[in-house]
Amino acid sequence: MENILLSAFDTAPFSQIKTTDYEPAFEEVIKQAKAEIQQIITNTDTPTFENTIEAMSFSGMQLDRISNIFFNLNSAETNEELQKIAQIVAPKLSAFGNDISLNPDLFKRVKQVFDTIDKSTLTTEQITLLDKTYKGFVRNGALLNDNQKAELREIDAQLSVLSLQFNENVLAETNAYQLHITNEEDLAGLPDGVIEAAKNLAEQQEKQGWIFTLDYPSYLPFVTYAKNRELRKEIAIANGKKGFQKNDYNNEEIVLKIVKLRNQRAQLLGYKNHAAFVLEERMAQNPEKVLSFLNDLLVKAKPAAQKEFEELTAYAKKLDGIDRLEKWDGSYYSEKLKQERFNLDDEALKPYFKLDNVLNGAFTVAEKLFGLHFTEVFTVDKYHADVQTFDVTNDNGEKIALLYTDFFPRKGKRNGAWMTSFKSQWIKNGVNERPHISIVCNFTPPTQSKPSLLTFNEVTTLFHEFGHALHGMLANTTYPSLSGTSVYWDFVELPSQIMENWVYQPETLALFAKHYQTGETIPQQYIDKIKESANFLEGMATLRQLSFGLLDMAWHSENPSEIKDLKSFENKQFETTKLYPDVAENVISTAFSHIFAGGYAAGYYSYKWAEVLDADAFDYFEQNGIFNKEIATKFKDYILSQGGTDHPMTLYKKFRGQEPSPNALLKRAGLI
Template identity: 70%
Template sequence: MNILNKPFETPFDTAPFAALDTSLYEEAFSQSIANTKAEIDAIVANTEAPTFENTIEALAFSGMQLERISSIFFNLHAAETNDDIQRIAQVVAPQLSALGNDITLNPGLFSRVKEVYEKRATLQLTEEQLTLLTKNYKDFVRNGANLPTDKKDALRDIDARLSVATLQYSEHILADTNAYKLHLTEAHDVAGVPEGALEEAAALAKAADLEGWIFTLDYPSYIPFITYASNRERRRELAIAAGKKGFQANENNNEDLVLEITKLRLQRANLLGYASHADFVLEERMAQSPEKVLSFLQDLLAKAKPAADAEMGELTTFANQLDGIAQLEKWDSAYYAEKLKQQKFQLDDELLKPYFKLENVLAGAFDIAGRLFDLSFHEVHNIDKYQEDVRTFEVKDAAGKFIAILYTDFFPRKGKRNGAWMTSFKSQYVLAGKEERPHISIVCNFTKPTATKPSLLTFNEVTTLFHEFGHALHGMLANTRYPTLSGTSVFWDFVELPSQIMENWCYEPEALALFARHYESEELIPMAYIQKIKESASFMEGMATVRQLSFGLLDMGWHGKDLSCIMSVRDFELKQFAGTQFFPDVVENAMSTSFSHIFAGGYAAGYYSYKWAEVLDADAFAYFQEQGIFNTEVAHKFRDYILSKGGTVHPMTLYKQFRGQEPSVDALLRRAGLLQ
């Protein structure tokens, strides 16, 4: 039998990566899809009257084998892909879409779910059971269970096309990213670039049998160059290349896919009775409606824009005085902002990086989680890894009880997409009285160690690691019964709270003292540096806020009501960006063609949630600050009400149980320096 279709005989039931050959997946998917269909058929064929146990609970635990295989395969598709995996994904994605339709459009199954739902008031269900029942019923209705046959067929066709289109979109971006190389041989072209980034660039060139340096669009290569290279023309060259991903006259162009994806999403929403994809999505979010989201974004924009305009004026004046630059371009922003920050705070990332060795930062995150949530992390070497750079940890609580497995994957490579994310190889749940604990993974793209230096992080990368670790804590501390309500299975505009709140510890002297030590001397980061980190925390925050809001407005534009008149991706996005842009347009570039969050991720009509969750995290961390950032009573309340409950309770209810009140936007505005 295919190893993927039988129980894993591995430590902690972890994925047996060493035994997994790409050729196994198609057969494994085929068998597990058939098994899932059989499980659904058994629920429908049950001659007993529908009950919570024989229908809702049985449905919640159906397809577990398929879910496990899917998590392994699609995580590799993101972090360790190749041509075979991408080919299989194109085959499997529509099959999984069809299965999802087979379930939600099954009239016999829906009839049983509906019957249980209609008598819910008499069933004496727990809060979690009632949430599961309500969610299941809504999922059926929101995915076409009440549609007539012809419209169900149309829905199936839309979902199949969407599943393929979103995969193609993502693969095109990865292909364009991998295809680009900036090869430089003259010293004046790399002047200002930090030593560590130069060393990595030289290693890339040497590996390609070339002299000089190679810079790529991978973030650990791109960011240092665009931030520090004094050669403006070379910055321009690299920035334009980054902005052209998915927007070039080649086989990876995503313009048609952007239009196809958004129009299919609108058609799907209309078919289900919604005015737009945003209306459909936001019905099951804290924000509830497009009008409320747009009001939220516009309100924040009104508060941030004056500060942003003042910052842009200051940056322009500074660049003019320093280098005679009269008109700032987008490839100048990071460079002159870093120069200005150095002047104002006598602080720059190159000064800080020696104090942020990757291993120390990770150990610091572990230490902080131990102090807050009574967790300990132990590296283990008897668990299979899908790539040699991956590390594996056993997570335990204060009593020594097994809590989770954590994978960390920190360095870029050809088969790995850019960015940072948390994911899961196995959910937490309780079945037949046995608790299954989760297997969680953090994936980032940091600079690899070189021949002379370990991996040293910029401060922004430090906060990125803590951000993803916050998501990981949400997954690892899950304590629910049903897998579909476990961990990060929460409203999308709530899911960023656990991640974003963890970033706050990176600015606190008491926390930095735990891990910020010089990689050579072991000297603790000087208090003067810590003070400067805090002082500079809101530096250029107005412009950063407006930039983030512009992405949210673009997202809402693409998923709004009327897309029929859109002929040009660029023209449409320029209209959405009106009033939020600080730099001249670059005709060779487009944002939408590489906006993976909304076109290949889960953030369609949900990108606003980063700012929405910032309101929550600023308010929540203010509570920690009032009581002490390592106050165990507050931390345990956060663990018990926010991190462990998953999607079992409405998030605003959970938040008020933790905080004792609804969140206030004032904490965010005060932290960002936007509240006068």
């Protein structure tokens, strides 16, 4: 029986794939990809851009296709069999990647091209591919001698174990704590759904009463709504001391080991520190620029944050006689003040946000801006009945992309929302292969009596993911590794975050925000409340984000060998951003998984960086009309279609005519 994954196909043949096809298919295409690399290495001709760099870029294409199908399904429509296969396949793919990046013969060819080629004979995209290929080897230790390579492997091995250990300790601490309530009066203020979930948890453990945990769906509502201040204090302190207690799950030593090893690794590769190593491949370029960016925002945001904190303190005093606002009071009084000030109820908005209408609204915005047209097609193979497929064409009727949408939660689908691709875009032999893009979300499903109605937050999520999809769909590059969303980490959120801005515009809402029963357009008063509440306590929120970014940079750009005590180190970093009184039992670093177990080390600033880009870019639209065709064309030509073919700042300046200014973000946030 033929393995469908090893035959030629354009759209993914979901219904014809058997689960048993995956493992043999991966074995075969890894073998093919290795053979393609071997062919490049054994080529007796002088290494050139075409026979080495370009050949590498177009190697392993079938492996990429099968990987995209498999791992996308493992996120959106998984089962135990797929998960077992993933455990087997992932290490093989990792080993294949190492075989390439640590192959001295392959690097020798790449280096010869890099050292000898006349760059004036190359296009900008080719120069970028050459630099990226060469740097990929160097940043993985290709220039080191054998002893140094062994040291690098040892550091990497230690770091992977320490990060896993850090995560396991945070999880163990989270699971170890419970707030068990037996007095019903202690539930005052909590929403019914939260109380019901706590009761269910107690029943599962065969206990009376209600149980709250440090899992966010339990913890956040408790500190936001629970009237009992002492209980808020207890659970908040428990949350703040994860990994910072004298027990088996203490993360203090692990944090210090991780930052020292990262520093050692960076210096081994010739960088001053870990931040310098990371930021070389980011839009921000170096630690000095990031610190300057964060501190500049801090100067602008701090006065607003202090003013908001004083208002919140006065409100808590007036409402409940609280003399000193503590960390466990923040969410509680913020929510009370927000409800009093805006009287905005999500449930009242939902009838105006029928999913089909919102999706068509996003399509209409893309048509007005970029001349795209979306036609649902029913002949494309799908992996689930919920999935819809759309042919995307331009004004000339040319095929631009295929779009898959998958919007409802189900067993076998992970939480959250994301954009991905089943097929990249590239140009080879004069043929422009168009991409197959997918957006996956977990929205409120329809019922027998109602269609799917979205919260406003879900509406912004749809537009956000659609922005990523536009980045993928409008890709127009030669090489697949530079196509679509293959851009710097601190640039990839610009197309997604900018699309969220249209959701707040009356002109856009008039296109799709209509009551699902009456057809009435959303009332202006609701639009005003949405816009007003978007900036609520924005100064304090900005200061909090900046404090995390500055702490991250301190860990990764200062000499870690001199750091002896986590608590005093943190307190020093928070001197400029502190609003609430310190809590002696708490630190942040021992549970800061983003930077010690995730991919955000020396990169936490990028959340704010991308906000500056999107606010500045949308400000350009606002000044000239939010559907201005000329500006939209520039955004398409210089940002959306270019992928990673040039430095993002170069592309941004071509679009905007200048570097981004944080003023637009500060204005949008109500901070100036």
